[in-house]
Amino acid sequence: NGNPTPMEIPYIPDRQISSNDMPLPVEPGEWHFRQAVEYSMTANMAILDYASRNRDHLLFNIWRMGMSSIERGNRDNWTVLPKWIDAENEARRGRDRAAWDAGLHDPAKKDARGYVIPADQPDFPTATTFVNVLMKNGIDVHRATREFSVNGQQYPAGSLVVKTAQAFRPHILDMFEPQNHPNDFAYPGAPPTAPYDNAGWTLAFQMGVEFDRVLDDFDGPFEMIDWLAEMPAGEVTGPANAAGYLLSHSVNNSVIALNRLLAAGHDVWWLTAPFSIGSTTGGGGYPAGTYYIPAGSGVLPMLEEMTTEFGLDFTGLQNAVTASGRSLQLRPVRIGLWDSYGGSMSSGWVRFMLDEFEFDYRLVFPQELDSGDLNDSFDVLIFPDGSMPRVTTGGQSGYGARRPGGGTSSIPEEYQDRTGSITVDATIPQIREFIENGGTVITEGSATALGNHLGLPIENHLVDQSEGRAGQSLGSQQYYVPGSILDLKLGHSTPLTHGMGDRVDVVFSRSPVFRLGADAEQQGVTRIGWFDSPEPLRSGWAWGQEYLENGTALIEAAIGDGKLFLFGPRVTFRAQPHGTFPLVFNAIYYGTAQERRIR
Secondary structure: OOOOOOEEEOOOHHHHOOOOOOOOOOOOEEEOHHHHHHHHHHHHHHHHHHHHHOHHHHHHHHHHHHHHHHHHHOOOOOOOOHHHHHHHHHHOOOOOHHHHHHHHOOHHHOOOOEEEEOOOOOOHHHHHHHHHHHHHOOOOOEEEOOOEEEOOEEEOOOOEEEEOOOOOHHHHHHHHOOOEOOOOEOOOOOOEOOOOOOOOOOHHHHOOOOOEEEOOOOOOOEEEOOOOOOOOOOOEEOOOOOOEEEEOOOOOOHHHHHHHHHHOOOOOEEOOOOEOOOOOOOOOEEOOOOEEEEOOOOHHHHHHHHHHHHOOOEEEEOOOOOOOOOEEEOOOOOEEEEOOOOOOHHHHHHHHHHHHOOOOEEEEOHHHHHHOOHHHOOOEEEEOOOOOEOOOOOOOOOOOEOOOOOOOOOOOHHHHHHOOOOOOOOOHHHHHHHHHOOOEEEEEHHHHHHHHHOOOOEEEOOEOOOOOOOOOEOOOOOOEOOOEEEEEEEOOOOHHHOOOOOEEEEEEOOOOOEEEOOOOOOOOEEEEEEOOOOOOEEEEOOEOHHHHOOOEEEEEEEEOOEEEEEEOOOOOHHHOOOOOHHHHHHHHHHHHOEEEOOO
């Protein structure tokens, strides 16, 4: 306990036993903030005292750990995973060395000697951001100075290489390889033993980075990157006096270009049909979602600056685009991001993401939402995980946020307008009116409960279908998915998924999964992402994952003149999953864009 306000510590017998988290049990009574500080300082000083007395021993062990990692990275090595042991127990192999080799030393299961990140993947700037995260944590990364091949696979110059013969090899494996959490139950029939934090976090999966695992020793024309990898330089190609420029929708950094161009008053269009140079309809060349920027005073210098700063490529056109179909004309967007007094962690991470990609936004608190006339101030409202009242009816599992009440007398007057919670009676009607009048609302995680509050034809997919329990929520002994990474199928029936592939890895943390009603499509509710496999787990732990099959995770709904987006997975989780950021970026611009012909 570390609250600045003195608090009463009750007598709880179970908390009087020492543990790793609490080596010195706290006696019941009044507890002051000074005691919390002293408690922490005592533990810290004990660690420093131990380190000073054993510095030679500790330094040698650190060196030995690093050398052992380098040695393992220079030879064949197998990291035994819980799923392998489960498979061995199920196969009931013999107990001799041959069975050990066959089960746990399969050559195909070797640890990678390194990873190659091709420079020709659609969003190489994001891959560059990924390796910079590695380098900031002490990982050595190499860059290919020319084209090379590994195991018959050709890679272009500029590709990035991460070898595992390094002191921090375990961290490299953590960032590239799936985590495999064991099926952890205290006893048969017990509820699952919850992990301390996420069970799966593979950053390369979260960021949508394409890479190849190399199982045997390899080398090539590689140079060490001294500190951080520079963003690969893009270029402006085409005629000198271009009539306009095309920009890929597949690169996350493209939204920074959009935000800067729109803020400067320039036109930007989102082409909703494939485009070929020299043609105004159909064809190959450029896919649906490509951005078009008409030439204008000051446009070219801005584009040239962003080629080097963000690694963006712009293709100049001899003739202006005059699409025969409709396209989306983008405009600056007024974004309101929900927050609560004292701060919301999930809202804070969304702020981090919006700041990183240069979106203009401001925080909005429940009292302002309750006051109405939201369309006068905002075009888009974002509600992250933990912002909405819970849903507990109709077989739902009660996802959503519980916001305790309480007095506000101790809160400074200048912050009084930040107090309160979203309520079904006062806030939800104002949000409904905002959407019906043309506003866009984006919800994530438990905040997707808004769809139920608004009466959309959606139900909880994670219910028991067995005889005698039909319609009841699944128990944790049947289904349990803590923070993990799952594979999701994407549809492309709307522009929401432009710039994305057919599949995406999503951060899933006890997230809501939906079943659409029979008349959902007629009511303007569209399934955008769903689980099309009984085994969607990519990294972490997913007990009973077969229940997810055919469940809907991403929804777009038309309500009046506006749009509501329900993103069940944690698509902004801790500002890490760059692979799912496009869902939020697209929702912001697509939901507010005006559909018209390019003039």
